[in-house]
Amino acid sequence: MIETTHLGKRYGTLQAVDDLNLRVAAGQVLGLLGPNGAGKSTSMRIIAGYLLPSSGSAHVCGHDVVRDPLAARRALGYLPEGAPSYGEMKVREFLLFVARVRGKGGIARSRRMDEIIALLQLEPVLERTIETLSKGFRRRVCLAQALLHDPPALILDEPTDGLDPNQQSEVHALIRDMARDRAIILCTHALNEVSTVCNRVAILADGRLRAQGTPAELEAQSRYHGAVSFHAPASALLRELLARLPEVDEVEIDSADGRVTVLPRAGAHILGEVQRMLDAQGIKVDELQLERGRLDEVFRRITGHVAPAKAA
Amino acid sequence: MSGRDATHVLDSRRLRRGAFAGVLLRELRSYLITPVAWLFTVIFLLLAGALTFYLGGLFERGQADLQPFFQFHPWLYLVLVPALAMRLWAEERRSGTLELLLTLPIRPWEAVLAKFCAAWICVGVALALTFPMWLTIDYLGSPDNGAILAGYLGSLLLAGAFLAIGECVSALTRSQVIAFILTAAICFLLLMAGYPLVQEPLQALGWPALADALSELSLYVHFNAISRGVLDLHDLAYFILTIAFWLTACVIVLDTKRGA
Secondary structure, eight states: OEEEEEEEEEETTEEEEEEEEEEEOTTOEEEEEOOTTSSHHHHHHHHHTSSOOSEEEEEETTEETTTSHHHHHHHEEEEOTTOOOOTTSBHHHHHHHHHHHTTOOHHHHHHHHHHHHHHTTOGGGTTSBGGGSOHHHHHHHHHHHHHTTOOSEEEEESTTTTOOHHHHHHHHHHHHHHGGGSEEEEEOSOHHHHHHHOSEEEEEETTEEEEEEOHHHHHHTSTTTTOEEEEOOOOHHHHHHHHHSTTEEEEEEOTTTOEEEEEESTTOOOHHHHHHHHHHHTOOOSOOEEOOOOHHHHHHHHTTSSOOOTTO | OHHHHHHHHHHHHHHHHHHHHHHHHHHHHHHHHSTHHHHHHHHHHHHHHHIIIIISOTTTTOOSSOHHHHTTHHHHHHHHHHHHHTHHHHHHHHHSHHHHHHTSSOOHHHHHHHHHHHHHHHHHHHHHTTHHHHHHHHHHSOOOHHHHHHHHHHHHHHHHHHHHHHHHHHHHOSOHHHHHHHHHHHHHHHHHTTSHHHHHHHHHTTOHHHHHHHHHHOHHHHHHHHHTTOOOHHHHHHHHHHHHHHHHHHHHHHHHHTTO
8 A cells, every 4th residue: 555644845945746645555546647847756756765755754555665665665666757777787687686686586586587577578588688678678677677576566657658559558457457456656648548547546736636536536527528529510500509508518619520519517418408409400410429528638727727617 | 464574574684685785796797798897907907017017117126025016006096996986876877777776675875885895896806817916026036925915905995995985976976977077086185185285285274283184084195004014903994984984975975865
């Protein structure tokens, strides 16, 4: 389990992390979102024991990261931002080095090494020097390093950055699989990653926690939650008719592909209303789609890049 | 969880040795696969030989000792040891592996000591490879072998002191060039601390107390004492303390950079 309590980090006058309270239990994957400079990596570095907090505390599996750093680090697997590794070493040497420092010896070490190598498909590059590998392989080597000791808690800072879509979905499957009995924090910019692998989301901006919940709860905060969209020949009349419906807040027509999106007033259900109107007017559409909400829009609004929704 | 904790306690000794040995072996291996150690050894051997015979006049002196050989070591180390030490932490900081290393279950002082030991072993091997010099002198005359052994010990200790300074400075910066220049400057000042170069300005500034204190700290004075074959506990303690001081400073620098 990973827990932070009133965690703060100050650099001079800059409050990089401010009163951060997170709690991730075994079985949970927390997606940590936030614009660059929001304090995601700084918080993760504190939990991993690389930086010291200015205030508050962090615990990994009950071990305070400042007072009992070695126990906390033993319980944690950490993939730092940018997936650093020793470029001059061969992949096998590097993994052996980490295993040795982590105190895994003999048969246990070689069995676990084989497992991890198979899991991350590092077989073909084992004897290659790390700096000659592609970005995707280097990331997987660093990921292997984080999983080597089979930790009960994991922090992965942008684990799929630089991976191709196939590799991404493999890593996603791996994370979902590991999540069953582990606490995992995943820092990411890829919002699709959040809906694919995370069962909780937290959004940071300017060092503060701005929103927290399940992906569905956050999507429900979106203006697009409950919106109805369809393809139809765009016309001013259609827009006018839709906008006049009592529960409709706004009508958007995508100028590129002509898709019409009808946004409801907060909390309203408009699917039936829109359907009846279209039937009554005899307008043929392909299929009506009910949207769950858009994380990217919620993200932009919460992190302060879009004005708040009118209805909110 | 408690079972897991119990095994951690039982294994903690072995684990810690594992962490220290792990970093030590990694460092040694990286010396072997990068040209740094080879270059250091070759240049050291060439320069040590050339200086001994041409500037030191080993043969012309007509004395069976290795004074001409050892007297140039401080100046050789002044150039070569900062080059060996500059990458120790600066490189880790620049490439981001520092974050990886310091989030492994290893105490900072273990990492500092492991890196120091690896580098010291590297210098020790280069120094040991000068053994033909000893064989030559032993063949030509009958030198005081105890004095020569003391000379080697003094030389190794001096290199250790320079390395400890270099490691500490390397932890301060991500630039290896800055680490090199700063280390060489500090080593030079500490070498010269007992000599007019440093003493006269301090006397002129009216700080005789500081001048006296610094003269006690002169690496050259203590090195000379040992390399002449006078193995005094005072000089040994001086080197050990110097090394311990700079390594401790290195741990503090690393800790401070974490934002303590």
